[in-house]
Amino acid sequence: MPQDVFAPWLDPDAKPIIQFKNVTKRFGDFIAIDDLTIDIYEREFFALLGPSGCGKTTMMRMLAGFETPTEGNILLSGQDMAPVPPNKRAVNMMFQSYALFPHLSVWENIAFGLRRDGMPKDEMAARVDEMLRLTRLEKFARRKPHQISGGQRQRVALARSLAKAPKLLLLDEPLGALDKKLRQETQFELMDIQEKTGTTFVIVTHDQEEAMTVASRVAVMDHGKIVQVATPAEIYETPNSTYVADFIGDVNLIEGKAGEKEGDKLSISWAEGQPDIIGTPQTSFDKGQTIHFAIRPEKVSITHDKPTNPVAFRGKVLDIAYLGNLSTYHVELPNGQIIKAQTANNRRISRRGFTWEDKVWVSWTDTAGVLLEN
Amino acid sequence: MRRFSWFNATSLTLGFAFLYLPMIILIIYSFNASKLVTVWAGFSTKWYGELLRNEAFLDAAWVTIKVAVISSSIATVLGTMAAIVMVRSGRFLGRTLFSGMIYAPLVMPEVITGLSLLLLFIGIGLDRGVLTIVLAHTTFSMCYVSVVVSSRLVSFDQSLEEAALDLGCSPLQAFHLVTLPIIAPAVISGWLLAFTLSLDDLVIASFTSGPSATTLPMKIWSSVRLGVSPEINALSTIMIGIVTIGVITASLVSKSNVARQQREERAAERLSAG
Ligand SMILES: Nc1ncnc2c1ncn2[C@@H]1O[C@H](COP(=O)(O)OP(=O)(O)O)[C@@H](O)[C@H]1O
Ligand SMILES: [Mg+2]
Numbered sequence: 001m002p003q004d005v006f007a008p009w010l011d012p013d014a015k016p017i018i019q020f021k022n023v024t025k026r027f028g029d030f031i032a033i034d035d036l037t038i039d040i041y042e043r044e045f046f047a048l049l050g051p052s053g054c055g056k057t058t059m060m061r062m063l064a065g066f067e068t069p070t071e072g073n074i075l076l077s078g079q080d081m082a083p084v085p086p087n088k089r090a091v092n093m094m095f096q097s098y099a100l101f102p103h104l105s106v107w108e109n110i111a112f113g114l115r116r117d118g119m120p121k122d123e124m125a126a127r128v129d130e131m132l133r134l135t136r137l138e139k140f141a142r143r144k145p146h147q148i149s150g151g152q153r154q155r156v157a158l159a160r161s162l163a164k165a166p167k168l169l170l171l172d173e174p175l176g177a178l179d180k181k182l183r184q185e186t187q188f189e190l191m192d193i194q195e196k197t198g199t200t201f202v203i204v205t206h207d208q209e210e211a212m213t214v215a216s217r218v219a220v221m222d223h224g225k226i227v228q229v230a231t232p233a234e235i236y237e238t239p240n241s242t243y244v245a246d247f248i249g250d251v252n253l254i255e256g257k258a259g260e261k262e263g264d265k266l267s268i269s270w271a272e273g274q275p276d277i278i279g280t281p282q283t284s285f286d287k288g289q290t291i292h293f294a295i296r297p298e299k300v301s302i303t304h305d306k307p308t309n310p311v312a313f314r315g316k317v318l319d320i321a322y323l324g325n326l327s328t329y330h331v332e333l334p335n336g337q338i339i340k341a342q343t344a345n346n347r348r349i350s351r352r353g354f355t356w357e358d359k360v361w362v363s364w365t366d367t368a369g370v371l372l373e374n
Numbered sequence: 375m376r377r378f379s380w381f382n383a384t385s386l387t388l389g390f391a392f393l394y395l396p397m398i399i400l401i402i403y404s405f406n407a408s409k410l411v412t413v414w415a416g417f418s419t420k421w422y423g424e425l426l427r428n429e430a431f432l433d434a435a436w437v438t439i440k441v442a443v444i445s446s447s448i449a450t451v452l453g454t455m456a457a458i459v460m461v462r463s464g465r466f467l468g469r470t471l472f473s474g475m476i477y478a479p480l481v482m483p484e485v486i487t488g489l490s491l492l493l494l495f496i497g498i499g500l501d502r503g504v505l506t507i508v509l510a511h512t513t514f515s516m517c518y519v520s521v522v523v524s525s526r527l528v529s530f531d532q533s534l535e536e537a538a539l540d541l542g543c544s545p546l547q548a549f550h551l552v553t554l555p556i557i558a559p560a561v562i563s564g565w566l567l568a569f570t571l572s573l574d575d576l577v578i579a580s581f582t583s584g585p586s587a588t589t590l591p592m593k594i595w596s597s598v599r600l601g602v603s604p605e606i607n608a609l610s611t612i613m614i615g616i617v618t619i620g621v622i623t624a625s626l627v628s629k630s631n632v633a634r635q636q637r638e639e640r641a642a643e644r645l646s647a648g
Contacts, residue, residue, distance in 0.1 A: 065539075066536050085539070086539040087540070087541075087542050087543055087544055087545075091540075092541070093537075093540050095533050095536070095537055097531065097533050099534050101534060101537070101538075101552055101556075102534075102556060112538070112551075116547070160537075160541070161540075
C-alpha cells in the first residue's frame with residue numbers, strides 16, 4: 001500500500017522542533033556532552049541509546065532547562081532557550097528517579113501540573129482520571145508514593161508528565177522498572193498517545209529492543225558524542241562502526257585485511273589457512289587496510305552438509321544457548337575463532353538438528369555482513 | 375541483650391538520681407502547704423493560686439512568652455533560609471568560613487554573646503526592652519534552627535523541586551508547595567527548640583533587657599536571691615512542664631514521621647512482592 005513514510009529528517013524544508021548546535025557541557029574538567037549537533041523533528045519518537053554515564057540524562061536536563069550548555073545553543077521551535085527558565089518551557093520531563101512528591105497522593109501528584117495551569121476543577125478531575133486509567137493506577141489514586149511498588153511509582157511519574165499534554169515530552173528511562181509484559185503494553189500505549197496527540201517524544205533507554213520498537217530514529221551515544229543517528233532498521237542493518245554494531249544486538253566481529261576488489265565485492269583475509277571472507281563494502285577500502293567484518297548471528301546459517309553460500313567455514317559446536325523460540329550455536333573454527341549462528345526453533349527440542357561437538361558448516365551470503373573501518 | 379549487673383544498675387540509678395533528684399524535690403516542694411521551704415506540712419496547691427495573683431510574675435511570664443514566640447518565629451524563618459543557602463549553594467569562595475560563622479554562636483559562651491549584644495545595642499542607641507531581648511534570642515537560636523533544618527535538607531532530593539519547576543511552578547511556588555511541606559517536621563522541631571531555648575535563657579536576657587522588661591528566669595533569679603519561696607517552686611514546676619512538653623513534642627514530630635514512613639514502605643514492599 002502506498003503510504004507516506006514519516007521521515008522529516010530527509011526533507012530539507014522540514015523545521016526541527018529541537019536543535020542542538022555545537023553544544024558542549026562541562027562539569028569542571030569533565031566533558032559530559034562534547035560538541036553535539038542534532039536536529040529532532042516534530043512528532044518524532046527519538047530514542048537516545050548508550051551506556052550509563054554517556055550523557056543522556058545531561059542532554060535531557062539541558063532540554064528541560066535544569067542545566068545550561070557551557071558552549072553552543074539549544075533551540076526549541078527555532079527559539080533560543082538559553083534565557084527561558086524551566087517553568088516557562090513547553091516541555092515536560094519524566095525523571096529517571098521519578099521525583100514523585102512524597103507528601104501528595106498519587107492523584108494529587110498527577111494533578112499538580114494541571115493545578116498550576118489553573119485548569120477548571122471538573123476538567124482537571126477528568127484528565128487525572130484519564131491518566132490513571134491509562135497507567136492502570138485507578139486503585140492507587142489515594143495512596144502516597146511510598147505506599148506503592150516501584151513499577152507503580154514509575155507509572156505515576158509517567159502519568160504526571162503526560163497529564164499536561166506537552167508539545168515535547170522527555171522520558172528518562174521511563175519503563176525500566178516495569179515487567180516485560182507491562183513494558184510492551186506501555187510502549188504501544190506511548191506510541192498510541194503520540195499518534196493521538198502529536199507530541200514529540202525524546203526517550204532515553206538502556207533497552208535496545210525498546211528503542212527499536214518505539215523509535216522513529218535512534219541516536220547511539222558514547223562519551224558525550226552521538227556516534228550514529230538513523231532509523232532502527234538502518235542502525236541494525238548498517239551500523240557505521242563496530243561500537244554501534246556491538247551495542248545494538250548480538251554480532252560476530254572479525255578483524256582482517258582488505259584484499260582484492262572484484263566488481264562490488266571485496267575479499268578479506270583474516271586468518272592463516274582459512275578462506276577469505278567475501279563482503280560488499282559501502283565505502284572504499286585501500287588494499288591492506290584493517291577491516292572489521294560484522295555479521296549478525298541470525299544471518300549465519302549452520303548446516304551439516306557443505307552449503308552453497310560463497311562464504312563457508314568448517315567448525316564444531318561448542319555451546320548451545322536455547323532461548324525458546326531461538327537457539328544460538330557457538331561454533332568454534334579450527335583457528336579458535338567463535339562464530340555465533342542463530343536459528344529459529346520451528347521443530348521440537350528433541351528433534352533439534354545439532355548437538356555439542358557436532359562437526360558443522362557455518363556460512364553466509366556475500367551481502368549479509370557489514371564492513372567497518374573501526 | 376546484656377546481662378543484668380549490680381554495677382550497671384547502681385551507676386544508672388546514681389546517674390539519674392544526680393540528674394533528676396533536685397528537680398523532683400523542687401516539684402514535690404511546690405505542693406508543700408508550709409511557707410517554709412524545708413519543712414513539709416502536707417499537700418496543697420495554694421502556691422499555684424498565689425502565683426496567679428502575683429502581678430510581677432504574671433508580667434514576667436507574659437514578656438517571656440512574647441519574646442519566645444516572636445524570637446523563635448523569626449529565628450525559624452532566618453535559620454531555614456540560612457540552611458537552604460548553605461546546603462544548596464555548593465562551593466563558593468569562603469563557604470567554610472560562612473558555615474563556620476553560622477555555627478559559631480552555638481559554642482560561644484553566653485556571657486560573651488550577651489555582652490557583645492549589649493555593647494551593640496548601647497552603640498546604636500537602642501532602648502533596651504522586649505525588642506532587644508527578641509533580637510538577642512533570635513540571633514542565637516537561629517543557629518540551632520539552621521543546624522536542625524540543614525540536617526534534613528541534606529537528604530532532600532532536589533529533583534523534587536526540579537519536577538515542580540518542570541510542571542510549571544515558579545521557584546517560590548516550588549519551595550512553598552513542595553520543599554516546605556516535606557521539610558516541615560524539621561522546621562517545626564527547629565521552632566520548638568528555639569522556643570524552649572528562649573524560654574529558659576537567663577544570661578543573654580539579663581544582658582540585653584532593660585528596666586521595662588523582665589523575663590521569668592530573670593524574675594526567678596532575682597527573687598531567689600532574697601530567699602527561696604514556695605511560689606518560685608511552683609513557677610519552676612510549670613516551666614519544667616512546658617519545656618518537657620516542648621522537647622518531647624519536637625522529638626515525637628520527627629520520630630513519628632520517620633517511623634510512619636518506614637512502616638508504610640515495608641507495607642508497600644509486601645504489597646509489590648505479593
Ligand atoms: N551535576 C553534575 N556534576 C558533575 N558531573 C556530572 C553532573 N551530572 C552528570 N555528571 C557526569 O556526567 C556524565 C554523564 O551523566 P548522565 O548524563 O547522567 O549519564 P547517563 O547517560 O547515564 O544518563 C556522568 O559521568 C556524570 O558523572
Ligand atoms: Mg541517566
